[in-house]
């Protein structure tokens with residue numbers, strides 16, 4: 001029999017409310033050992049989902065809190081098991097005390113992601129939906145949240161499962177043909193199967209392509225800020241980070257001399273590859289500057305070239321412009337618009353230029369609008385975008401196998417050649433929706449969750 005698990009589900013910091021949750025066969029019994037409802041009716045007579053007011057006491061009977069409790073019965077719960085929840089005052093001491101009391105009453109500490117893992121094992125969520133739970137918790141922009149919420153309701157699952165189920169039918173059919181060689185696939189039917197397989201291969205390819213945008217949604221659009229020393233790159237970076245009060249995190253750079261930070265602009269998450277934070281020594285200015293910009297640009301999908309508009313263009317400015325010339329999304333920010341003698345250098349004709357003052361935080365609104373126009377996923381981001389490398393790789397494999405099956409059909413190969421490709425495609429899709437996935441893989445997926453989810 002499964003153990004009953006317990007965990008604090010809200011951040012352990014002073015707050016209005018803190019939640020401790022339980023799941024497993026003994027959830028309700030364990031809750032009753034620590035929680036006494038006000039009034040004479042026992043908790044389990046109050047009905048599933050009712051919020052019951054009462055007292056929470058530790059194993060010695062010491063009062064910990066006056067709080068609310070609720071329970072649900074299997075299978076009508078998140079995990080598909082009996083579950084219970086305590087909604088306490090959000091004091092870390094109360095929450096830890098409540099958890100200790102639950103351990104004494106028979107529960108054990110839940111591991112990271114164990115609630116969702118149980119939901120998956122009990123068929124309440126498929127693996128795509130389970131992974132959407134992490135995405136939703138980690139979402140940093142409303143777009144990312146919208147996409148994850150869409151996946152949680154099954155938008156992506158329906159697409160994958162639709163193909164998966166159809167392929168299972170096809171397999172059954174092919175097996176029948178193989179088992180009874182007299183029953184051939186008639187040519188018309190063969191054509192229809194080929195059409196379906198090719199359509200599915202194309203759909204999987206499209207899905208795989210959505211990963212590019214999905215990844216931007218989750219990690220941010222890799223953005224390089226380049227330009228000559230003293231043009232105002234650091235000032236711009238600070239202005240962007242301070243803008244909308246949206247500093248998110250510092251990410252250790254993938255190269256030694258860059259630091260990456262995330263900032264939101266126009267509702268779009270940017271992953272700013274900072275080449276500006278480091279001070280160059282006099283004699284290496286040029287070499288290092290160019291080298292850093294080059295590295296940043298290798299990964300960038302958006303380049304912001306900062307130019308000092310209070311001075312004529314110099315060689316370094318021209319170098320920076322040249323370096324971004326081939327990027328699809330590039331903007332020249334002609335900085336220091338607050339200075340006298342400022343102008344947009346006439347040589348910049350043909351470049352998309354914005355007048356800004358990084359120091360004063362002026363001119364950022366048009367930048368925001370431009371970025372939104374380029375990178376906002378709009379309606380597409382409602383569960384339609386793959387955000388997960390594991391899923392994207394498996395979908396790519398599945399699509400390639402189906403293309404193989406399509407070819408085999410086209411060249412009139414024997415059904416078993418088609419079958420083995422379809423089988424491989426099914427296996428790959430099964431890794432995505434979780435119908436064909438090893439313990440190891442699910443273990444690794446759920447480890448990424450927080451405790452209590």
Ligand code: GDP
Nearest residue numbers: 229230231232233234235276335336357358359
């Ligand atoms: P970086 O070398 O490109 O990172 O340039 P910094 O951001 O360090 O800026 C170089 C100098 O220009 C600093 O003294 C800034 O205060 C100044 N600066 C940056 N942006 C502006 C601006 O918009 N207006 C004015 N007047 N000065 C600026």
